[in-house]
Amino acid sequence: MNTNHGCKNNEIFDTLNDFFSKKINKAHIRLICLLITALCKAKTVCYSVLAHCFDSLAKSDSCLRRIQRFFAEFDLDHDLIARFLYTLLPGNGKKVLVIDRTNWKFGSADINIFMLAVAHEGVAYPLMFTMLPKRGNSNTLERIALLQRYVNLFGAESIDCLLADREFVGDKWIGWLNENHIRYHIRIKENFWVDNPRKGDRAKAHWLFQGLKVGQTMCLPGIHYIKGQACYLSAGRVKGSDGAPELQVIVSFNRHDEAVETYRRRWEIETMFRALKSAGFNIEDTHLTDLDRIGKLLLLVMIAFVWCYDVGEYVHRNIREIKVKKHGRKAKSIFRYGLDIVTEFLRDRNDYGIPIPAFLSIANPLAVRC
Secondary structure, three states, rough: OOOOOOOHHHHHHHHHHHOOOOOOOOHHHHHHHHHHHHHHOOOOOOOOHHOOOOOOOOHHHHHHHHHHHHHHHHOHHHHHHHHHHHOOOOOOEEEEEEEEEEEEEEEEEEEEEEEEEEEEOOOOEEEEEEEOOOOOOHHHHHHHHHHHHHHHHHHHHHEEEEEOOOOOOOHHHHHHHHHHHOOOOEOOOOOOOEEEEOOOOEEEEEOOOOOOOOOOEEEEOOOEEEEEEEEEEEEEEEEOOOOEEEEEEEEEEOOHHHHHHHHHHHHHHHHHHHHHHOOOOHHHHHOOOHHHHHHHHHHHHHHHHHHHHHHHHHHHHHOOOOEEOOOOOOOHHHHHHHHHHHHHHOOOOOOOOOHHHHHHHHOOOOHOOO
């Protein structure tokens, strides 16, 4: 057990306390610090492993009981964490939002997380989520509720556009986005019927774009209707994950000439999910089945993820670039780069001489200078 819990832990506490002090008492802020640092060292959410990684003089059994009580009894405000994470986002411009689900099973229990994140240069920053008490996709009310939470906290004017895959399509959902003038680029299924009000005819979506070759895109002129809702249509043919040609048909509120290019950024949330899972914190290691407790655990993992990513991005841009291998790809992701740097810092190494706790500051972390 690491017993060096002095100056370093106090720096992290002071940084988080600046934001949370009016909402969370100091004892719980200190425990949140211990949990976030333990997550970075352990790279797993397993309680027993986290307890052994606590920067505390207490025995691991005592640390384990503290962890169990925290997740069982403490009410961690989801919106408070969302506001905190929002302050750590790089840049002050409008945000490209992405929604998607990730799910797994533990025994007979289905763990199903519906996430809203902010796209950023190859990865998405997790911001808020809903634990779905069921298998399968979200429904219209759940989608509206999640996006309305974002609007209530940060305003519709902060949204550039919303990206979503084929499972997030429905007439009432698209209608709500239209009514609230929220820009979107959402992929639809190729067999959806498309109504053309100018010609008074209808056709399957894939018929309208059947001449496209791989690498080509096309925008249909004027407004069309999908499931009775007005939208613009565009499409591109790309190589799928298996290498076979794949048609991506996208509905948009406007700017459909940008749709295909912008929609590619939807993949950034998949990169984030990998970091939360096998490439980082292994959230699937949890044996929890209580959705409320899983939600609290995920909130802390999200803070740890943003911390590590911001550290990695700063070092990559300003101090030492990640090595590029012969095949042209980076030796490691920016997130993993940052996670390794944070872990070394927590083990009393700081090879880059930067104030690593400051990247959890409510000031823009990327403005930190050595």
